[in-house]
Amino acid sequence: MEADDILNERVGNELGAAMSEQDNDPEFNAESTPEFTPEFTPEFTPEFTPEFSEEIGALLADPTLWDLPGDDLGDRIVNAISLESVNAPETYAALAGPSGRRSWVRPALLGAAAAISFLFGGLVLLSGLSGVEDIDSFSAKLVPTGLIGDQSGDITVTSFDSGLRIELDAASLPRRDNGSFYAGWLKTVDGDLFPVGTFHDGVDVTLWAGVELERVELFTITLEAAAGPDDPGQQSSGEVVLRTEINP
Amino acid sequence: MEQFRPVHVVQEDADLALALREGDEAAVRALYERFGGLVFTVANRMLKDRHRAEEVTQHVFLQAWRNAEQFEPGRDFAPWLATIARRAAIDVLRREQRRPAGSLEVADLADSALVTLPPSAEQIETVWSVRAAIEGLEPDEREIVKMQHIDGHTHAEIAERLDIAVGTVKSRSHRAHRRLANRLSHLREPNS
DSSP, X not given: OHHHHHHHHHHHHHHHHHHHHHHHOTTOXXXXXXXXXXXOOOTTOTTOOHHHHHHHHHHHTOGGGTOOOOTTHHHHHHHHXXXXXXXXXXXXXXXXXXXXXXXXXXXXXXXXXXXXXXXXXXXXXXXXXXXXXXXXXXXXXXXXXXXXXXOOEEEEEEEETTEEXXXXXXXXXXXXXXXXXXXXXXXXXXXXXXXXXXXXXXXXXXXXXXXXXXXXEEEEXXXXXXXXXXXXXXXXXXXXXXXXXXXX | OTTSSOHHHHHHHHHHHHHHHTXXXXXXXXXXXXXXXXXXXXXHHHHSOHHHHHHHHHHHHHHHHHXXXXXXXXXXXXXXXXXXXXXXXXXXXXXXXXXXXXXXXXXXXXXXXXXXXXXXXXXXXXXXXXXXXXXXXXXXXXXXXXXXXXXXOOHHHHHHHHTSOHHHHHHHHHXXXXXXHHHTGGGSOTTO
């Protein structure tokens, strides 16, 4: 490895200097610079054997190597972790182990769990006294629109401080592939439409949304196609296959 | 699997590993910002579907969060995350292979269910390394390399599209491929 490092550094330094000269040299004949192809082995890079060039060239020509995840994926991951950290304190108690690590996390989460339990208990008590239905969790039957048949399903929407968890069970939905998929949407009383996630089949799907349950009036599932480069917005197709009103 | 990243970069990840083990959610975001694109690429390369690749990527970081105690600070995050990503993508492919089989005559050749052998850990390392090398290019170099390899444009066509001199295109391309060669040199066969 040391010999390789020395070689790479020497090659890089020499070529870096040479390329700087070329950039500034008005006499530099760019036409004499060969194009890189998988078959081409640049003489200045002994690392690039023909076989190596072919393998790397094939990967560089693979669009999946250049594709990027959606801009909101990081937020979705952090949101999911945030929700999980509130709802599964035992996980962190277990992770903390006997060494006492996460010592500040464990009491905080246990405290939060206790507070949530207290609030939940209070809500249950209040709902029992007033006859008002508990709004922390809401289940509903999904109604088919007839667009792709009479498939149905169920959702359970659970409200947390940081948003809503929507558990979907719609196993009868036919699987979508090859650029086609389903998307879940929440429509609020203000008419705003929030995307809550995408999926290819309706088995054990969990979706998340940063919307207050009280504001939501409708949940829909639409048929979608992967957006091309000219349509990166991923707006709803409007092709609703299942829907349900949400009236907590 | 030890040479995903240079040693000094691995060392820089030690603080991040400690924060992750302490349950710091900000560490998860930092981890995603550093490795999210790479994990996504592994999943996307295996599944050929960006939506499922995003689902796998989310799963990988949730798993990393849940199992942070298993990770020793000072080690390289990359092979750990790549291994989780590969397994998760294989799980997705296996689930799809359990779907009711249709006639082969009408089967789509792009159907991942027809793929029987998942990529090896070594192949995943190569994919990861190439993606990391691409991310390491300067934006103007990356653009030109992409136009060459993905769009199949010649230097002259790239120069016309970017409204720059052909010589500039060639020198940037030259420099970019030299960078790629250097950054991917650890993938060479030892005696090649």
